[in-house]
Amino acid sequence: MTIDKKLTKKGLVTRMQEWGRKYPHPMGAYGDMFSRWLRSNYPKPYNSWGNGAAMRVAAVGFAFSTLEETLEIAKKSAEVTHNHPEGIKGAQATAAAIFMARTGSTKEVIRQYISENFGYDLNRTCDDIRPAYNFDGSYQGTVPESIIAFLDSKDYEDALRLCISLGGDADTMGAITGAIAGAYYHHLPASLYEFGINKLPEDIKDIINKFDQEHGHMVSYKWYNPEFPKEEFVRKVRSVEIFI
Numbered sequence: 752m753t754i755d756k757k758l759t760k761k762g763l764v765t766r767m768q769e770w771g772r773k774y775p776h777p778m779g780a781y782g783d784m785f786s787r788w789l790r791s792n793y794p795k796p797y798n799s800w801g802n803g804a805a806m807r808v809a810a811v812g813f814a815f816s817t818l819e820e821t822l823e824i825a826k827k828s829a830e831v832t833h834n835h836p837e838g839i840k841g842a843q844a845t846a847a848a849i850f851m852a853r854t855g856s857t858k859e860v861i862r863q864y865i866s867e868n869f870g871y872d873l874n875r876t877c878d879d880i881r882p883a884y885n886f887d888g889s890y891q892g893t894v895p896e897s898i899i900a901f902l903d904s905k906d907y908e909d910a911l912r913l914c915i916s917l918g919g920d921a922d923t924m925g926a927i928t929g930a931i932a933g934a935y936y937h938h939l940p941a942s943l944y945e946f947g948i949n950k951l952p953e954d955i956k957d958i959i960n961k962f963d964q965e966h967g968h969m970v971s972y973k974w975y976n977p978e979f980p981k982e983e984f985v986r987k988v989r990s991v992e993i994f995i
Contacts, residue, residue, distance in 0.1 A: 812849025
């Protein structure tokens with residue numbers, strides 16, 4: 752598969768339909784409007800303010816070298832389906848949080864930037880949210896809560912547990928929280944990684960490996976996983992037994 756360096760909307764649509772049609776029945780299923788979009792010969796954006804574009808935007812947060820470019824490409828990636836202003840905003844906020852987390856911003860800087868630029872109330876905790884929270888498929892009801900789960904956490908696993916404990920749209924929220932936490936903590940427990948990666952088909956593992964080679968972090972002391980001796984960790988990363 753060639754990489755569309757200009758990231759045109761046509762290129763995004765082509766690749767999204769290619770992969771979505773190849774795997775039309777994922778666990779949990781696609782939303783009805785997105786399923787129809789995948790099957791369409793003339794796909795058009797459908798003005799959705801659902802949370803799907805935020806769920807799929809993580810790669811954008813890892814792939815670009817400036818916040819401005821990250822926001823621009825997040826907007827493009829959302830607009831092919833979720834072209835409602837709230838849909839675009841949710842994707843941009845998620846990508847921005849990932850970019851800032853991986854480039855060294857503190858949690859408070861991330862909180863302030865997202866609050867001021869996207870209007871989300873992040874001055875809450877998971878304990879504040881949990882008692883009255885229900886399933887919500889909108890951006891407004893999932894993206895802020897997902898970011899808060901990261902902000903409240905002490906490590907990667909804790910972020911996911913907090914996110915899931917809220918009881919909302921857990922797969923979408925887990926994707927958002929997990930991406931930000933991974934970018935920030937630089938450490939994914941090997942057992943958790945292996946549990947997930949072993950569920951994927953080989954062609955998707957191959958895409959992950961190619962993305963990591965182009966955009967991933969180099970193996971360094973900062974990324975050292977203490978579950979393995981350092982030499983064994985480096986060997987596992989290079990052989991794609993572990994993805995960082």
